[in-house]
Amino acid sequence: MPTNITTELLGEHPALELIATELELSASWIRGSDGLIGFGEWKSTSVKGKNRFVDARKWWHEQLATLKIQNTVHGSGTGPILFTSFAFDPAEESKLVIPELVIGKRGDKSWITWIGDKNQPAISILENSKLIGEVIFEAGALSDSEWKNRVASAVKKIKNGDLEKVVLARDLIGKSAEVISKRNLISSLSKNYPSTWVFLVANLIGATPELLVRLNKSLVTSRILAGTIRKSGDEAKDLGLAASLAKSSKDLEEHEYAVRSVAEALEPFCSSTNVPESPFVLHLANVMHLATDVTGVLNDATTPVDIFTLISSLHPSAAVCGTPAQVASAVINELEEMNRGRYAGPVGWIDARGDGEIGIALRTGELSEDQKSIRIFSGCGIVAGSNPEDELAESQAKLSPMRTALEIRA
Numbered sequence: 094m095p096t097n098i099t100t101e102l103l104g105e106h107p108a109l110e111l112i113a114t115e116l117e118l119s120a121s122w123i124r125g126s127d128g129l130i131g132f133g134e135w136k137s138t139s140v141k142g143k144n145r146f147v148d149a150r151k152w153w154h155e156q157l158a159t160l161k162i163q164n165t166v167h168g169s170g171t172g173p174i175l176f177t178s179f180a181f182d183p184a185e186e187s188k189l190v191i192p193e194l195v196i197g198k199r200g201d202k203s204w205i206t207w208i209g210d211k212n213q214p215a216i217s218i219l220e221n222s223k224l225i226g227e228v229i230f231e232a233g234a235l236s237d238s239e240w241k242n243r244v245a246s247a248v249k250k251i252k253n254g255d256l257e258k259v260v261l262a263r264d265l266i267g268k269s270a271e272v273i274s275k276r277n278l279i280s281s282l283s284k285n286y287p288s289t290w291v292f293l294v295a296n297l298i299g300a301t302p303e304l305l306v307r308l309n310k311s312l313v314t315s316r317i318l319a320g321t322i323r324k325s326g327d328e329a330k331d332l333g334l335a336a337s338l339a340k341s342s343k344d345l346e347e348h349e350y351a352v353r354s355v356a357e358a359l360e361p362f363c364s365s366t367n368v369p370e371s372p373f374v375l376h377l378a379n380v381m382h383l384a385t386d387v388t389g390v391l392n393d394a395t396t397p398v399d400i401f402t403l404i405s406s407l408h409p410s411a412a413v414c415g416t417p418a419q420v421a422s423a424v425i426n427e428l429e430e431m432n433r434g435r436y437a438g439p440v441g442w443i444d445a446r447g448d449g450e451i452g453i454a455l456r457t458g459e460l461s462e463d464q465k466s467i468r469i470f471s472g473c474g475i476v477a478g479s480n481p482e483d484e485l486a487e488s489q490a491k492l493s494p495m496r497t498a499l500e501i502r503a
Contacts (some may be wrong), residue, residue, distance in 0.1 A: 096161065114214055118275055129197045132192055134191070145183055164206075169449075172445045177294065177443060185433075185434060188294060233264030240261070243429070244485075260411075260412070261429060268466045273467055297434075301455045305404065321380055343479065353411070355407060359387065367388045435457075
């Protein structure tokens, strides 16, 4: 017998990150005041291997076939929602979660979706909680000096002509005597980084500024970030830094590789694409990035294209891997000396129509099962003009959002 799932309009409610229900927080995708937040877990699974995106689609469609959908709201993000967190490497496990309850907001419209025969679940405002205990950080796979040596090795390979660009990541381990609160992290990241997408899927949590792909009906959007400079904290000086970033040959080269890889990946599926001639400077709380928004319209292909198809084509982009991708991937495996897990993998949500929003899991931490430790990540694009000391400083700036959120006391 099919399981009922109901979507209805929702009246006034607290900010998404402050909503509480009788179910535990299980997923989020919040940008500013809009997005989706999930509670409880109706179904979940893992996929891995070269066919993971195909397997994920198959599993999602199998679950949809068991549901009797009653949706009076309609539109992207309503009805059944699958939250996804794919690993960077196909050999590692990717996570799929269908929450029991999802609350969504877009502009002045809010809705609630729940699974089961009960009446519309009650919601309330989250009571103040505290992040108890100090989080102590220690080196991950490599120390600062070891990681700089890896950057120098990558630059040498690039100058030798082995490849054009590679993205090298690093990690830190944070440990606490007490449970680290996912709710506190979501609230802190949402408050301090409102222009990012704040996500939670299966203990992977973060605030990414980069959108791998959004599919809404036939309109495709991707926001590419590559090229970074740290803010000074002085508004006048930061304007000058932004101007220098926009003219930096090293950063423009890094950015061009990333934009080109996305445009080429989308081309087979789109009847038209728009790739701006030059990037804009995206200002975040602690850094600035070169950014480009690529858009396209799906063509009228005989075989329908959904967001799983686009993810499979786009990942890994040059923004998180390098150019050429196969060579860059081999260099990553040689130099990083760590397993990225789901860091830098596609993360976000997909609805029953195959639409969705998928970011790249950046500014990210993965909580342990007991939630008393967390592994946080950052990465930098390395090109011929890269300087190891500058790349280390950039990696530290990119670790800052998660470190700051973990250090906040309510």
